[in-house]
Amino acid sequence: MPVQRPAAATPDVVCFDPQDTKGTSAPAVAATPAVDKVGVLLLNLGGPERLSDVKPFLYNLFADPDIIRLPQTVKFLQPLLATIISTLRAPKSAEGYKAIGGGSPLRKITDEQAEALAAALRAKGQAADVYVGMRYWHPYTEEALEDIKRDGVTRLVILPLYPQFSISTSGSSLRLLESLFRSDAALKSLRHTVIPSWYQRRGYVCAMVDLMVQELAKFRDRENVEIFFSAHGVPKSYVEEAGDPYKEEMEECVRLIMEELRARGHANSYTLAYQSRVGPAEWLKPYTDESIRQLGARGVKSMLAVPISFVSEHIETLEEIDMEYRELAEESGIRNWGRVPALNTNDAFIGDLADAVLEALPYVGCLAGPTDSLVPMGDLEMLLQAYDRERRTLPSPVEFWEWGWTKSAETWNGRIAMIAIIVILLLEGVSGQSILKNLIWAE
Template identity: 35%
Template sequence: MASRFRGSAFNHIEEQKVGVLITNLGTPDAPTPSALRRYLKEFLSDPRVVEIPRLIWLLILHLIILRIRPAKSAKTYASVWTDQGSPLAFHTRDQADKLRQQLQAQHGDNLVVDYAMRYGNPSITSAITTLCDQGVRKLLVLPLYPQYSGSTTASTFDAVAKDFASRRWLPELRFVNHYNSHPDYINALVNSIRAHWGKHGRAQKLVLSYHGVPQFYLHKGDPYHCECLATTRLIIEALELGPEEYITTFQSRFGKAEWLKPYTDATLKELAANGTKSVQVICPGFAADCLETLEEIEEENREYFMEAGGERYEYIPALNSSDEHIQTLSNIVNTHIQGWTIQPTGSAERQQTLQARSEQAKRCPHNKPRA
């Protein structure tokens, strides 16, 4: 009977590297109904994402949502699609490339960096396989969700655990839960706001819009809401804004259940109707620009505000692959890989290690020819 465990054979002489895997939510492969159907099926089938009775939800998903929503979502994705693919895809790829350059400049090529998506491609399993095939035996997973939520961060851990459950030789694992209050992350956001103010001036109101989750997640103990408010508080303290100069909101709600409030779209309409003429919106929970920032915030919510009487609306982009963001991610990685030995290429220590492994391999029965 074939084994359900997979993985390359053990080899004493193989280089043992440290791997860093950054992850984000995911994106369809193309802005087409068929690609959206595959993506939405995987995404909305995750019990971490939709916490209602399983059988009922699967009936709704397959009989209604997957028949109607893919065509509509495809048009929405097409509005932000580029020659490089979806914005989330190329921004995450750029983040991985720049983070790799930065970390290898510090540690050498025995530290490798890759990226994956929780849903869609490249998958977490494919990325872990690629890293293990390169000799990674110590793995740090960094989900690019600054604020922890069961529906995002924990779901990513589920995917890693599922992969590990079918892998014979497991790398040592470390996992970053959140970084919502990390000083470098806060400073990067504050500096991006100040840079925008330097070019465009300030607006009457700064809107800090986070992705929403159902209200009952909070009541069941999910810390996401509290971590969003903590991020806002630290940003506002650094900017020295008064209570009337900012507001925290939540966007992207789905379905009829009550989600975290106040809602971004309703708030923008209300602000304009009550005489606020100018707003600037930033999304501190998004590490990279994507459909929810570029289409929902920059386009759709702009229309809501302007049609309700607003006169000036500006979106402050996500940190994406800016130098300060990459430095922040590099600092987070370096904190979490402390204690893991990384031997640079060509170092005497590395050569001694390889020689010792070679001698060990000669004595290992595993490597001796069988009669």
């Protein structure tokens, strides 16, 4: 039985001249230039390759205003906060990376995905160079764009390696790209299109189900196995106040996967939960750790974990799911545990990405909508303008200040105190005098 996808309307295509950002309606796409060189830019998060990379990687992460959003009046504190948070979190994060071999495998896997995608495109008759641009570590997006300019790419398909769109993942990478395109004359004239999300593609859905069926076969009581989808979380306010489509796309993605799984004869029950929350703000629920405890309390004995928002193995699959959540499951009474591997360079998955690129090429330089995605495919600036019109300003996960005994006040009192202590310790290190001791024992 085929996967039931939402009915896609015929795309309304608006094409544009790179020098004319308003765009003009057109019944067909713009003509391909005489000298045509196709490029594909894969976007991903990045990860520290050595333990010594952990702290600077975390600094880059927390210095991103789409990760920690401060009010305009105190944005100058972002580098300081990023320094403090990365310094405090680095030791624990380093322990996690040490547990999976001393660094993230994400760059290696993403490079392999790029090579496999280029080969799949060649096999389908389309020559293309595939580039990797990481948001927070090497090779940075800026490095990838320099390679794209050097190679003379004339048509570029931008493909975030996140199946579902979110402000904090794809959105952050696309906003960085938009800024870089605006500030570089060579990039301003580069014809391009973005595939913002692709969770609903049949090839992706079937590749996921193929792996799930393989893992289910390893259980003796496969019909009683709880399918446990664990997705990366985002702050609840991003969805409810800013219109982030992530939750809706995630739920639709899980629905499509379960429809295909059931069509293959597996009627297992399932749970969708969210992992990797940070800070005091409320994130999307249910949380992964709480859901595992609840399932154990209900008597679930067999569980198959499915990392649904990740297409590459990295710390959140190898350490957080495989170690932390597996241990929690066993403590909660779950005796039989399995985990679906990330897609990595799965042939069906890579082949479907190649098809997605080929389908996007006719829309280079255009905004295509409506489609079966909640975020339209198209040029960076036009895409983000269209998306921004549909949502309000992204709120900060923590309100900057409220007087009284409130969560906000407690949070910021703690942060101010932490900053003060760090400043004092730095001064002590420079001066060689015990300033903190003098303050405590001053008469």
